[in-house]
Amino acid sequence: MRSIQSQTWTDFEAIVVDDGSTDASWDLLLSSGAAADGRFRCVRQQNAGPGAARNAGAKLARGRYLAFLDADDEWEPGHLQRATACLQSSPGCRVYVSAYDTGQYQSLQVNLLQKCIAQSGRWSLEPGLGPVGVKRVVDACQVSCLVMETALFWHYGGFYEKNRSTFGEDIYLVIQVVFGSDIWFELEPLVHFHVEDSELGVKRVGERPIRPHLLEPEPLVAHCPPERRAQLATLFAYYRLLETEKFARKGDWGTITRMRRQYGWPGKVPMAMRLREWKVPVRTLVGGLQRTLNMPSARS
Template sequence: MTGERPVVSVITANYNGARHLPDAIASVLGQSLRALELIVVDDASSDASAALVAEAAALDTRVRLIVQARNAGPGAARNRALAEARGRWIAIFDSDDLMEPDRLARLLRRAESDKADIVADNLMAFEDGAPQSIRPFLPEPLFQAPGWVTLADVIDSSRMYARRPGLGYLKPLVRAAAWRAAGVRYDETLRIGEDYDVLLRLLAKGLRLRLEPAGLYRYRRHPASISHVLRRDHLEAMLRADAAFDTDVPDLPADARRAQAARRRSLERALAYDEVIQRLKRRDLAGGISRALGAPAIWPLLTMPVTARIKRLAARPQPQPQTA
């Protein structure tokens, strides 16, 4: 690493991501914006992740490897990277994803021309092993033109079991000075939803979020991704994080307060739904029915497994009629 300050620090938390790390690193180092650094914090991986990053660092001084002594979760890894970042801007990037070559340059132009503290584009999702399957991950109407996104918008989009994923999935570019002045850190107790929580807190501190219409971030979907595995302890941790946010920001605007109450109800509904499903899996039919009857708000959720099965059956190739 030279003494020249990078324009953008790309921070990446990694845990056992060796399979996708080389492509992810290459997509960062291939950016048209050359004045960057890539900080990969390896969260005590048991695979070859650290060796792969070290190899990349030996070939390009813009790559920096930090190895955690113990696995502490993505929030802790990102906080470590934030403490080490030297760039004027911070870009959040996951170790199994990709980005288009001009992504950082375009986001930077958008942020500076529109005087935004945070700028983000849509995630273009693709299935692992099928890059041609790409499609917008977040609701397309939001990205038809550049636009400002409020705190209430982010909260309102992030209710559990909404029809589309929420804005908490965004991988933003954030002005480093504004982030540090806000004093916001990742919640290290969250193993999922930590990006949403930190974005919420940045907006509550007055940072302004601008959306860039072009979808330049490539979001890889695969079974090992933690964002697709939602457990009861994740839901409970998110409820605690939301309660902590309410305590830390007691003077929320009315629209954000209403959205926060709706999100809390959705998390509580998700917990009740999970309890019913777990009882049914244990073959406690009476207990499951009793819990479901006591929580009518979850009744629409109970149709989801049936609906999903019908959709899978409908998608199967139908047998062709035999001809004589």
């Protein structure tokens, strides 16, 4: 919160949402200097996941733009100033994304924006950009780096919040932004990630659920310009390939077959993807055998 109070752009309201924390976070919030700052509004709700918490804050917002900051991240003092200046200088551009810095954890979560964008400025999705490149842009649009018009945020439905989703709830929104809107990309890192403190970041372990945009793709397709829908379908096929590789390790051929039918490649399959597709049945067989060998015998 100190990084919010340190912003050089001072005409803002900050809505702090406590998403059902079970530690002393709420008491610390109320006793902090931010609680006495008239620009801050503190609300509390039952835990419903990060998407629901962000949406709850957005519903209370009264400004033209929305900016998001997760509890374990920080903004540089000029973040909001730069975002506002860039958006106001480029009519029709309604989304801003800055680069980020992860400090000593840079090798674990690299600054993808600096790897996929050549220079700061207004960007629009190129028709020839393949699924790997599109996914890289999507992954570069981190929540704490995002500033966008409130009206556009709600046009896309906000963050995905069903089933207390903690994986891909932000990507559900970002894919719509990447395909439907121009974005101002700022290559100077104006956001700092403290992934060592993150419960949802690079240290998270365990099986990740299916990405929500593969569970409910209809809104994404509806908001995608018709001339870009084949490109979106190719991206879905690539995400599906990533999911089927995960299910292959579990030997789950039924789910793989179902997902392949739903998210096939809309055109010619790139050779690199074709090779990966061919490996899936082999991995499924190996995964199934490993599970069988690891099962306890009937006598045990």
